[in-house]
Amino acid sequence: MPPTVHPNPQNAALPLLPRSAPTLRIRDPQNRTQQTQQIRLSPTTLGFVLPLFIVFIFGPLILVYTIKHSRRERVRLIALEASREASAKTKVPEIGREEARIRLAGATEVVKGEEGKEVYRYEFKGTEVEGEKDGVVETESVMGDDCAICLCSLHAPAPPAPAKVASETSVGLETNESSSVKERSTRVPEVVGKSLSEQEVILRLRVCGHEFHAECLVSWCALGKVNCPICRAVYFEKEGKGQKSDGESSGSETDVETGGVSDTSRRTETA
Structure with a gap:
């Protein structure tokens, strides 16, 4: 038989609560103030x-960000230092033009012409013999050579000899056309700029035989370059390299001599 439940007068006085009683307690304003005081x-x-x-x-x-920036800065400094070292190794010290002329004095020779005279570079102007058009005549090299430094002709053709003027007796018999042709033919090309004594001299390197203008070669040497612009042949040995080579040769000779002495001493000891 089921147990008998005795009614409790206290329980009978309380109202029945639904299952959502906790939610009702949270909604109570007194409970809300207590929770806010706990979270504060x-x-x-x-x-x-x-x-x-x-x-x-x-x-x-x-x-x-700091690590990335420091790495970039370090890489930039390393690249800058490497470029400085490379430029310091490859940079050739420049010298004065007077010292360059002194260096070239022993490594070059002045080009001589057919009559043993020095050859100069000329620039001249004039008109063509036929007189069809006037203007500056371009200079062309007789030997077909050009300066490898300035890319200009080395040996310009000599100006032609002036044409002979007809005698006074034949002037009256000539027509107007023949006189105009002779006037145009008597115009001789003239040297422009410097005089003959101030014209640029042509120099030839003794080591390879290539020819250049004197001022061009002096400028080339003043940059510290000691090799030919065309074939890269060295025309001037620096003192440091010469002394180094002499030291190496003397060191090799002393090594050979000491080796010979040691060999002779060994032979005497064995005997």
Whole structure:
């Protein structure tokens, strides 16, 4: 038989509550104020938590950016240092034009013409013999050679001899056409610019035989370049290299001599 339930007068006085009683308790304003008082933080706690939160959020980002920036700066400094070292190794010290002329004096010779005279570079102007068009005549090299430094002709053709003027007796018999032709033919090309003594001399390198204008070759040598612009043959040995080669040769000779002495001493000991 089922147990008998005795009615409790206290339970009978209480109203029946539904299953959602906890929700009703939360909605109670008194419970709400108690919960807000429990969640509320002090200013000291907030002052400690907020900076810590900021550090944890932005700290890794700042650290990554700093590492990347330092790596880029390091790579840039290494590349700059390498370029400086390379430029320092490849840079050739420049010298004065007087010293360049002194160097070229022993490594070059002045080009001589057919009659043993020095050859110069000329620039002249004039008109063609036929007189069809006037203007500057371009200079062309007789030997077909050009200066490899300035890319101009080395040996310009000599100006032609002036045409002979007809005698006074034959002037009256000539027609107007023949007189105009002779006037055009008597125009002789003239040297422009410098005089004959101031014209640029042609120099020939003794080591390879290539020819250049004197001023062009002096400018080339003043840049510290000691090789031919065409064939790269060295026409001037620097003192440091010469001394180094002499030292190496003398060292090899002394090694050979010491080796010979040691061999002779060994032979005497064995005997």
